[in-house]
Amino acid sequence: MFKKIVKNLEPSSTLKINEISKELEDSGKEIFKFGFGQSPFEIPTNIVSALKDNANHNIYLPMQGMKKLRETIAKYISKKKKYEYTSGNIIIGPGTKELMFLLQILFDGEILLPAPSWVSYYPQATLGRNKVHWIQTKRENNWFPAARDIEEIVSKNKEKNYLLFLNSPNNPSGLICNNLEEISSIVKKYNILVLSDEIYSELTFESSFKSISNFCPEKTIISDGLSKWCAAGGWRLGYFVIPKNLNLLMEKIKVLASETFSSVSAPIQYAAITAYNSDQSEYLKKARTILKGVGNYIYEILKSNNTIVNKPDGGFYIMPEFVNKNFSNSCKMCNDILVKTGVALLPGTDFGLPPEKMIARLSFTDFDGKKFMQNLKNNAKVDENLLRKFAPKIVEGTKRLKGWVEST
Numbered sequence: 172m173f174k175k176i177v178k179n180l181e182p183s184s185t186l187k188i189n190e191i192s193k194e195l196e197d198s199g200k201e202i203f204k205f206g207f208g209q210s211p212f213e214i215p216t217n218i219v220s221a222l223k224d225n226a227n228h229n230i231y232l233p234m235q236g237m238k239k240l241r242e243t244i245a246k247y248i249s250k251k252k253k254y255e256y257t258s259g260n261i262i263i264g265p266g267t268k269e270l271m272f273l274l275q276i277l278f279d280g281e282i283l284l285p286a287p288s289w290v291s292y293y294p295q296a297t298l299g300r301n302k303v304h305w306i307q308t309k310r311e312n313n314w315f316p317a318a319r320d321i322e323e324i325v326s327k328n329k330e331k332n333y334l335l336f337l338n339s340p341n342n343p344s345g346l347i348c349n350n351l352e353e354i355s356s357i358v359k360k361y362n363i364l365v366l367s368d369e370i371y372s373e374l375t376f377e378s379s380f381k382s383i384s385n386f387c388p389e390k391t392i393i394s395d396g397l398s399k400w401c402a403a404g405g406w407r408l409g410y411f412v413i414p415k416n417l418n419l420l421m422e423k424i425k426v427l428a429s430e431t432f433s434s435v436s437a438p439i440q441y442a443a444i445t446a447y448n449s450d451q452s453e454y455l456k457k458a459r460t461i462l463k464g465v466g467n468y469i470y471e472i473l474k475s476n477n478t479i480v481n482k483p484d485g486g487f488y489i490m491p492e493f494v495n496k497n498f499s500n501s502c503k504m505c506n507d508i509l510v511k512t513g514v515a516l517l518p519g520t521d522f523g524l525p526p527e528k529m530i531a532r533l534s535f536t537d538f539d540g541k542k543f544m545q546n547l548k549n550n551a552k553v554d555e556n557l558l559r560k561f562a563p564k565i566v567e568g569t570k571r572l573k574g575w576v577e578s579t
């Protein structure tokens with residue numbers, strides 16, 4: 172009854188861990204939900220008000236997205252990138268995940284996926300019937316591919332089309348890509364298309380966020396949306412910025428949009444105008460301060476001879492590697508951690524890392540972000556006292572994880 176191509180696909184592992192954690196919790200076990208990652212904060216109030224005020228909008232909007240919203244995003248993104256984009260370069264979708272799926276459907280070529288990568292790129296490539304080349308990366312290079320690793324693959328067959336996925340700040344590593352310029356030279360040399368997944372860009376802890384589009388704008392599709400920076404994952408609004416020279420690609424995505432989701436919910440599009448034309452700097456400053464403080468705390472507690480870990484640069488993930496010879500794969504290790512400590516993590520295998528690497532993704536969002544933000548005084552330092560008060564699960568879960576490392 173099922174097509175071969177979907178037979179072997181399982182539900183997204185991030186959603187699965189959420190369900191398992193819930194089952195254990197229902198049976199009375201205390202669970203530290205460090206597996207599933209979504210913003211712990213509330214949506215800024217003026218954006219919520221905008222949604223309420225626009226609930227009456229009931230007609231289908233244009234399949235590319237409402238012109239006023241696209242103009243607003245074009246203005247916002249042109250300023251951020253110091254590159255001129257117009258409303259014609261923007262397409263609005265029900266989350267970037269859906270737009271990326273449509274891209275895989277229309278793209279005819281091979282996909283270059285750095286390992287580790289976000290969980291959905293690979294299954295989407297499979298559904299789009301595109302061959303995937305995993306590019307193994309190294310901690311020394313912040314878990315991003317070196318240009319020579321990309322070149323090694325694409326130089327073997329220069330006739331093919333290639334699409335490279337880059338996600339900085341990264342899910343799962345929490346790190347940013349420091350060799351964008353080097354990668355962009357290979358991108359230009361071999362005419363590679365890049366999907367720059369910038370969904371965590373507004374949550375970069377230091378102010379100097381750089382995108383590959385700064386180095387090769389005409390080769391880069393930028394992917395971003397409301398889900399992470401303004402905590403509106405459930406609203407389902409994302410967008411692609413497609414440079415003018417890729418107009419044909421824009422036209423084809425529009426066709427697929429018109430035959431699938433038609434257009435994004437009208438009230439959400441109206442509210443998104445407010446999200447992109449109102450000043451959210453105070454909200455974002457607080458969100459970054461909290462996330463950076465929480466990430467640094469976990470880093471400081473975990474780093475040891477037995478745990479190799481990098482301090483996160485943005486977003487809400489950290490990716491420890493445990494020096495441990497007791498498990499044959501990272502999945503078994505994460506199960507052991509969950510059963511013994513109640514800490515739910517995702518194994519590195521879910522992100523394309525070799526199973527024998529004892530790596531896991533820890534999502535540090537198990538706290539009440541609204542309360543934390545309300546109580547964060549201007550210029551306050553996020554120290555252990557504050558964390559005990561407003562992120563007690565983070566403190567206790569990290570302690571238990573450290574205990575597990577020391578006893579295993």
Ligand SMILES: Cc1ncc(COP(=O)(O)O)c(C=O)c1O
Nearest residue numbers: 266267268289342370396398409
């Ligand atoms: C790296 C990455 N890209 C894309 C997405 C999807 O975001 P959206 O809500 O826009 O579909 C996520 C969400 O988890 C993500 O972590």
